[in-house]
Amino acid sequence: xxxxxxxxxxxxxxxxxxxxxxxxxxxxxxxxxxxxxxxxxxxxxxxxxxxxxxxxxxxxxxxxxxxxxxxxxxxxxxxxxxxxxxxxxxxxxxxxxxxxxxxxxxxxxxxxxxxxxxxxxxxxxxxxxxxxxxxxxxxxxxxxxxxxxxxxxxxxxxxxxxxxxxxxxxxxxxxxxxxxxxxxxxxxxxxxxxxxxxxxxxxxxxxxxxxxxxxxxxxxxxxxxxxxxxxxxxxxxxxxxxxxxxxxx
Amino acid sequence: xxxxxxxxxxxxxxxxxxxxxxxxxxxxxxxxxxxxxxxxxxxxxxxxxxxxxxxxxxxxxxxxxxxxxxxxxxxxxxxxxxxxxxxxxxxxxxxxxxxxxxxxxxxxxxxxxxxxxxxxxxxxxxxxxxxxxxxxxxxxxxxxxxxxxxxxxxxxxxxxxxxxxxxxxxxxxxxxxxxxxxxxxxxxxxxxxxxxxxxxxxxxxxxxxxxxxxxxxxxxxxxxxxxxxxxxxxxxxxxxxxxxxxxxxxxxxxxxxxxxxxxxxxxxxxxxxxxxxxxxxxxxxxxxxxxxxxxxxxxxxxxxxxxxxxxxxxxxxxxxxxxxxxxxxxxxxxxxxxxxxxxxxxxxxxxxxxxxxxxxxxxxxxxxxxxxxxxxxxxxxxxxxxxxxxxxxxxxxxxxxxxxxxxxxxxxxxxxxxxxxxxxxxxxxxxxxxxxxxxxxxxxxxxxxxxxxxxxxxxxxxxxxxxxxxxxxxxxxxxxxxxxxxxxxxxxxxxxxxx
Numbered sequence: 001x002x003x004x005x006x007x008x009x010x011x012x013x014x015x016x017x018x019x020x021x022x023x024x025x026x027x028x029x030x031x032x033x034x035x036x037x038x039x040x041x042x043x044x045x046x047x048x049x050x051x052x053x054x055x056x057x058x059x060x061x062x063x064x065x066x067x068x069x070x071x072x073x074x075x076x077x078x079x080x081x082x083x084x085x086x087x088x089x090x091x092x093x094x095x096x097x098x099x100x101x102x103x104x105x106x107x108x109x110x111x112x113x114x115x116x117x118x119x120x121x122x123x124x125x126x127x128x129x130x131x132x133x134x135x136x137x138x139x140x141x142x143x144x145x146x147x148x149x150x151x152x153x154x155x156x157x158x159x160x161x162x163x164x165x166x167x168x169x170x171x172x173x174x175x176x177x178x179x180x181x182x183x184x185x186x187x188x189x190x191x192x193x194x195x196x197x198x199x200x201x202x203x204x205x206x207x208x209x210x211x212x213x214x215x216x217x218x219x220x221x222x223x224x225x226x227x228x229x230x231x232x233x234x235x236x237x238x239x240x241x242x243x244x245x246x247x248x249x
Numbered sequence: 250x251x252x253x254x255x256x257x258x259x260x261x262x263x264x265x266x267x268x269x270x271x272x273x274x275x276x277x278x279x280x281x282x283x284x285x286x287x288x289x290x291x292x293x294x295x296x297x298x299x300x301x302x303x304x305x306x307x308x309x310x311x312x313x314x315x316x317x318x319x320x321x322x323x324x325x326x327x328x329x330x331x332x333x334x335x336x337x338x339x340x341x342x343x344x345x346x347x348x349x350x351x352x353x354x355x356x357x358x359x360x361x362x363x364x365x366x367x368x369x370x371x372x373x374x375x376x377x378x379x380x381x382x383x384x385x386x387x388x389x390x391x392x393x394x395x396x397x398x399x400x401x402x403x404x405x406x407x408x409x410x411x412x413x414x415x416x417x418x419x420x421x422x423x424x425x426x427x428x429x430x431x432x433x434x435x436x437x438x439x440x441x442x443x444x445x446x447x448x449x450x451x452x453x454x455x456x457x458x459x460x461x462x463x464x465x466x467x468x469x470x471x472x473x474x475x476x477x478x479x480x481x482x483x484x485x486x487x488x489x490x491x492x493x494x495x496x497x498x499x500x501x502x503x504x505x506x507x508x509x510x511x512x513x514x515x516x517x518x519x520x521x522x523x524x525x526x527x528x529x530x531x532x533x534x535x536x537x538x539x540x541x542x543x544x545x546x547x548x549x550x551x552x553x554x555x556x557x558x559x560x561x562x563x564x565x566x567x568x569x570x571x572x573x574x575x576x577x578x579x580x581x582x583x584x585x586x587x588x589x590x591x592x593x594x595x596x597x598x599x600x601x602x603x604x605x606x607x608x609x610x611x612x613x614x615x616x617x618x619x620x621x622x623x624x625x626x627x628x629x630x631x632x633x634x635x636x637x638x639x640x641x642x643x644x645x646x647x648x649x650x651x652x653x654x655x656x657x658x659x660x661x662x663x664x665x666x667x668x669x670x671x672x673x674x675x676x677x678x679x680x681x682x683x684x685x686x687x688x689x690x691x692x693x694x695x696x697x698x699x700x701x702x703x704x705x706x707x708x709x710x711x712x713x714x715x716x717x718x719x720x721x722x723x724x725x726x727x728x729x730x731x732x733x734x735x736x737x738x739x740x741x742x743x744x745x746x747x748x
Contacts, residue, residue, distance in 0.1 A: 050699050076705035088700035092718030101714065102704035109705065141718070158704065 006058035018222035034219035077109035079165030149180035156187035185210030281338035310442035310452030424460035439522035455489035494529035527562030539575035546605025549577025560592035584613035587621035602635030611641035631667035713740030
């Protein structure tokens with residue numbers, strides 16, 4: 001379970017998060033919607049531990065652990081996964097090697113047995129197939145020369161292999177056509193279950209037609225200004241952010 | 250298998266810190282007194298029962314050396330080297346001269362074991378028992394090793410398999426005794442004694458090294474490998490390697506180095522000469538990880554090497570692949586003289602410097618024959634306070650119609666205290682030549698590191714992964730097992746360079 005209380009954060013001395021309160025119980029999928037500049041990406045980076053983001057107050061615990069005190073890789077091993085809005089290219093680094101290295105690093109950190117190359121490839125191929133990804137995507141260099149849709153699918157493949165307890169999807173729908181969007185949504189839905197939670201950050205309602213959230217939160221000016229059920233996203237789509245965030249009008 | 254994963258495993262295992270292979274072996278040494286003069290050269294020559302012509306050759310080289318001065322054009326700084334303060338000859342004390350590993354000092358064998366170079370070395374040691382023509386062990390390629398322990402080669406394996414193919418692979422001191430006509434014909438024919446200061450010094454005092462002769466039309470049945478170790482206090486190492494590939498032959502030669510940790514700087518000045526005749530191919534791969542000095546820049550090996558290949562025949566090919574992670578100072582320019590028409594020269598290099606290491610390395614491609622082709626791929630990685638220079642020359646002779654060169658120099662900076670420099674020289678005297686040069690300089694981006702760490706990799710593992718990716722074009726040129734070792738080295742060499 002992710003529990004955030006009064007979380008404040010800034011970047012270069014500029015306050016972005018102004019006291020976030022949010023609870024995502026185990027097994028639930030929550031959506032965070034908000035206009036540009038509301039702090040959506042900052043929230044995902046603060047939770048995953050990116051450098052340059054200063055926590056000014058509040059707490060964030062995940063499964064009872066104070067994640068803000070942990071290194072990014074420790075958070076990953078604890079089961080936190082961030083699907084990047086802009087997946088990063090790693091020239092010369094083979095995708096399969098990268099994934100296996102990451103998976104085994106996490107398994108090692110958790111005291112689990114590592115997978116050998118054969119076990120890993122079997123697993124990776126099966127997941128890739130399920131996500132309608134061609135096998136050669138595993139052989140290519142990480143995100144190098146990938147189309148926007150391929151990059152996002154690669155994020156979902158990584159998520160499927162790493163089996164996180166909490167996935168944060170940072171505008172994973174941006175730049176996706178409807179087919180790619182469905183594949184991504186299917187990938188997330190396949191993981192849904194009692195031990196998987198997700199925080200789906202998005203600007204648009206569209207993604208939430210495919211990943212139906214348990215709760216929807218509206219983020220504006222670094223605060224959650226409204227929470228509700230899936231219907232809230234529809235209301236937002238109809239009336240725009242202005243109804244909830246007067247200043248954004 | 251995915252070597253990157255194994256690289257990271259190894260980093261985990263090797264993080265106790267310090268130079269992993271920094272130990273010395275306690276073996277009785279026989280040493281010449283310090284200093285360099287004609288008498289020392291006579292002593293070396295006498296200890297090795299050399300013929301008169303070789304002694305004369307050494308003395309002539311010494312006379313040339315005395316008139317020369319150390320080159321100063323490289324981007325390197327070091328205190329002056331006192332050439333009189335070195336031992337020029339050291340040998341493990343031996344009874345008669347071991348014919349097999351059984352006769353080798355057990356302490357020496359333990360040293361090899363401690364070196365722990367995983368796959369190959371163990372295969373070789375295990376393979377010695379049934380080495381007489383025994384088939385290769387499963388899927389593992391056969392490797393023959395000529396081990397140089399300080400100045401004297403003490404163990405040579407797989408000799409009989411090679412002998413059946415007509416391949417000669419032995420210490421050069423042995424070749425002087427057994428095949429004097431070959432040594433005399435080719436020694437100094439690629440790197441003449443007066444080529445440069447360090448080559449002249451080597452010619453005067455070289456103690457041992459490898460000799461390889463591949464007869465006409467023979468594809469050498471295994472990869473040939475030499476391990477060098479510098480093991481005696483204040484002993485300058487002057488290896489001399491000579492490889493001759495006759496018409497239509499092929500050989501792949503591997504050279505790897507480790508050295509014990511020392512406080513004092515140690516001088517190394519090797520010379521390697523390669524000769525390739527019509528349609529012959531020589532692939533020469535090096536992984537160099539000599540002691541680089543401590544994190545303050547104290548100690549470390551001074552490595553001044555002259556390596557040159559001569560494509561004498563038409564359609565011959567010489568490839569240099571090097572992964573340089575060690576030494577306090579590296580001065581090294583493996584080169585190709587492309588004399589035969591349609592001959593090909595290649596240079597693939599990774600040079601990694603950390604802490605206070607300095608590397609000035611690159612290549613020379615001299616195009617003489619028609620339609621000669623050369624490729625240069627250089628990857629320089631600088632971390633800590635180190636300085637890393639690529640220095641390369643591409644020269645197209647007037648007669649070299651249709652010659653082509655492609656050069657790519659990439660530099661990767663880690664941290665903001667290090668330096669990367671690229672100094673390409675291009676001289677073309679033929680208007681039909683085509684030359685391309687590409688160069689990039691980059692830093693490891695924060696978002697790349699964060700991306701890897703978010704997936705569970707430690708910062709150091711992430712750097713190792715990104716660096717190995719950066720070097721991939723070169724690493725893929727190495728024989729498989731050597732590539733695995735090289736990847737580990739790159740990761741280990743970068744320990745402590747981030748954070």
